[in-house]
Amino acid sequence: MATMTCPTCKQEGQTHIGKHHYTESGLQNVWLKGVEIFECNKCGENFAFIPCAEEIHKLIAEILLQKEDQLSGREIRFLRKHMGMKAKDFAERLGVKNVTVSRWEHEETIPPTTIDRLIRYFYAAEMNLLKLAPKIKEIKFRKYKKDHKAPIINLPITKVRGETCVVNV
Numbered sequence: 329m330a331t332m333t334c335p336t337c338k339q340e341g342q343t344h345i346g347k348h349h350y351t352e353s354g355l356q357n358v359w360l361k362g363v364e365i366f367e368c369n370k371c372g373e374n375f376a377f378i379p380c381a382e383e384i385h386k387l388i389a390e391i392l393l394q395k396e397d398q399l400s401g402r403e404i405r406f407l408r409k410h411m412g413m414k415a416k417d418f419a420e421r422l423g424v425k426n427v428t429v430s431r432w433e434h435e436e437t438i439p440p441t442t443i444d445r446l447i448r449y450f451y452a453a454e455m456n457l458l459k460l461a462p463k464i465k466e467i468k469f470r471k472y473k474k475d476h477k478a479p480i481i482n483l484p485i486t487k488v489r490g491e492t493c494v495v496n497v
Contacts, residue, residue, distance in 0.1 A: 334368035341368035348376035350384075350483075354406050357477075358388060361484040384483060385410050389455065389483055393448045394463050396470050400478060401435035408433075408450045422446060441469045 330343045346365045350358040364377040378384070389410055392403050399407070408418045408429075419429040422443065431437045438467070439447065448464045 336373040338369040339370040401433045405433040
């Protein structure tokens with residue numbers, strides 16, 4: 329536990345190791361366990377210190393690429409942004425219209441399973457994760473359910489060294 333000054337009210341607050349709902353990823357089902365969290369006793373300000381975000385995002389992407397449910401709009405957007413692509417460029421590379429990608433990402437429509445698999449292969453190729461191609465090939469998609477909630481992704485962060493961390497899944 330460490331003491332630090334609150335950036336909002338300038339009072340001292342404490343940090344502790346805990347679990348953080350990682351909505352900054354753009355996904356609603358990701359939790360980081362074992363991260364340092366600041367909480368101000370006076371104004372209630374709180375935030376987490378996220379170590380090695382790039383490695384965490386890569387791990388989240390690997391989990392998404394291997395799941396048997398179709399990708400949600402938020403997950404498609406996460407993968408696209410993690411590749412550093414604009415929606416227009418992403419659409420062009422997939423051979424669809426920009427409005428189509430927008431509809432997927434806003435969950436107005438879902439891509440067919442063939443396009444879902446293409447998105448996964450495309451991400452794996454762009455991000456040098458071709459080792460996942462055999463797993464992507466073997467996915468047997470479950471029937472899509474509109475109100476299906478994505479399973480919680482818990483990432484326990486056990487060691488942090490500079491910008492390198494170890495995540496036990």
